[in-house]
Amino acid sequence: MSGPSAIPGSIAAVLGPYGILVRGVVSLAPGEGPLLTDGNHALAVVLLGNAGGSIWPSFRSWLRGYDGADPLDTWSKQLIRPLAEKLGATAYFPSDPPWQPFQQWAMRAEGLKPSPLGILIHPQFGLWHGYRGALGFPFEIETSVKVAEHPCDGCIDKPCLTACPVGAISRSGFDVPACRSYLGNEPGGKTCVVSGCLARNACPVGAEFRYPPEQLRFHMRALMR
Ligand code: B12
Ligand code: SF4
Ligand code: SF4
Structure with missing residues (x-):
């Protein structure tokens, strides 16, 4: 198989061993997509990300030999950029300004919706997933979007809304300042720093995909900066 429809499979074959998964394909109208390196607008964006702790084993072993800034972004770029070049695609990264609308792309690609925490909830992975990059292409890539069921609709108690101290x-x-102040200044904040955000942990959806403790701590340290 070759041609645009084979692209998601080729990407998955290269990045899958590192735990970076193809998280969906967004079809974009002419002029709507992000700019490609040649100045035209992308017609398709392939979203790349983690589900549960999928990236952690590979990232953790890479991290042992790195002592620079922004390790997760650096690792992601080292893997995704060479692939972009090989495929003639343009790479985008979630933390690089100007911020690309990763969450809007995910809503369109996977039919996801925001949870009360702001982050998108996935019917299988719950709140335990994220995006590591995206590849833009100058042509369409056939895709079918399954409209995912929204877990928050059927969640009556909404424990995520009452768990934050x-x-x-x-x-x-x-409330980012309230969260950061608690994490940095209050004795109780240590619980979140060590075990992860209590509101995120309170969600029962996809609990088996919760990040491993070391990964939780890694993300909490990033949130404190
Ligand atoms: C700035 C930023 C932050 C800031 C501020 C967040 C804030 N709430 O104001 C800080 C540093 C605090 C932060 C923290 C976290 N973030 Co953040 N953050 C971003 C970043 C870089 C830009 C977000 C942005 O402003 N987008 C605006 C435009 C550019 O994007 P957009 O898709 O058009 O945005 C739309 C959607 O966000 C949508 N939307 C999303 N949520 C909601 C909620 C409601 C109620 C509504 C109405 C709309 C809505 O509406 C927006 C406007 O159209 C994104 C990466 C990215 N490029 O998107 C990550 C991103 C959103 N963050 C992410 C995560 C996981 C987190 C943390 C959990 C990480 C951690 N270390 O613990 C925390 C906690 C977040 C929380 N509880 O809300 C993930 C979310 C993945 C997901 N499952 O959705 C992203 C996508 C990064 C990634 N690599 O995957 N973040
Ligand atoms: S606890 Fe309920 S409302 Fe909150 S994110 Fe999980 S499913 Fe949605
Ligand atoms: S990390 Fe802790 S303080 Fe911050 S929102 Fe989550 S529960 Fe609240």
């Missing part, structure tokens, strides 16, 4: 997660959004 300082009420940083509420229906009006995520």
Whole structure:
């Protein structure tokens, strides 16, 4: 098989061993997509990311030989950029300004919706997934989007809304300063730093995909910066 429809499979074959998964394909109207390196707009974006702790074994062993800044972004770029070059694609990364609309892309590619925490919830992986990059192409890639069921609709108790000790997660959004102040200054903040965000941990969906403790701590340290 060759041609555009084979691209997601080729990407999965290269990045899968590192735990970076093809998380979906977004079809974009002419002029709507992000800019490609040649100045035209992408017509398709392939989203790349982790589900549960899929990236952790590979990333952790790479991390042992690295002492620079932004390790997870650096690791992701080292893997995704050469593949972009090989495929004639343009690579985008979630933390690089100008921020590309990764969450909007994910909503379109996978039919996901936001949880009360702001992050998107997946019916299988719950809150335990994220995006490591995306590849833009100048042509369409055939895709079928399954409209995912939204787990929050059937969650009556919504424990994520009452688990944060300082009420940083509420229906009006995520109060970043309140969270960071608690993490950095209050004795109780250590619980979140060591075991992960209590609001995220309270969600029963995809609990088996919860990040391993070391990965949870890694992300909490990043959130504190
Ligand atoms: C800035 C940023 C932050 C900031 C501020 C977040 C905030 N709530 O204001 C900080 C540093 C605090 C942060 C923290 C975290 N973040 Co953050 N963050 C980003 C970043 C870089 C940009 C977000 C942005 O402003 N987008 C705006 C535009 C550019 O994007 P957009 O897709 O058009 O945005 C739309 C969606 O966000 C959508 N939307 C999303 N959620 C909601 C919720 C509601 C209620 C509504 C109405 C709309 C909505 O509406 C937006 C506007 O159209 C993104 C990466 C990215 N490029 O998107 C990650 C990203 C959103 N973060 C992510 C994560 C996982 C986190 C953390 C859990 C990480 C951690 N270390 O613990 C925490 C906690 C987040 C929380 N509880 O809300 C993931 C989310 C993955 C997912 N499952 O959805 C992303 C996509 C990064 C990634 N690599 O995957 N983050
Ligand atoms: S606890 Fe319930 S409302 Fe909160 S994110 Fe999980 S499923 Fe959604
Ligand atoms: S990390 Fe802790 S303080 Fe911050 S939102 Fe989660 S539960 Fe609240």
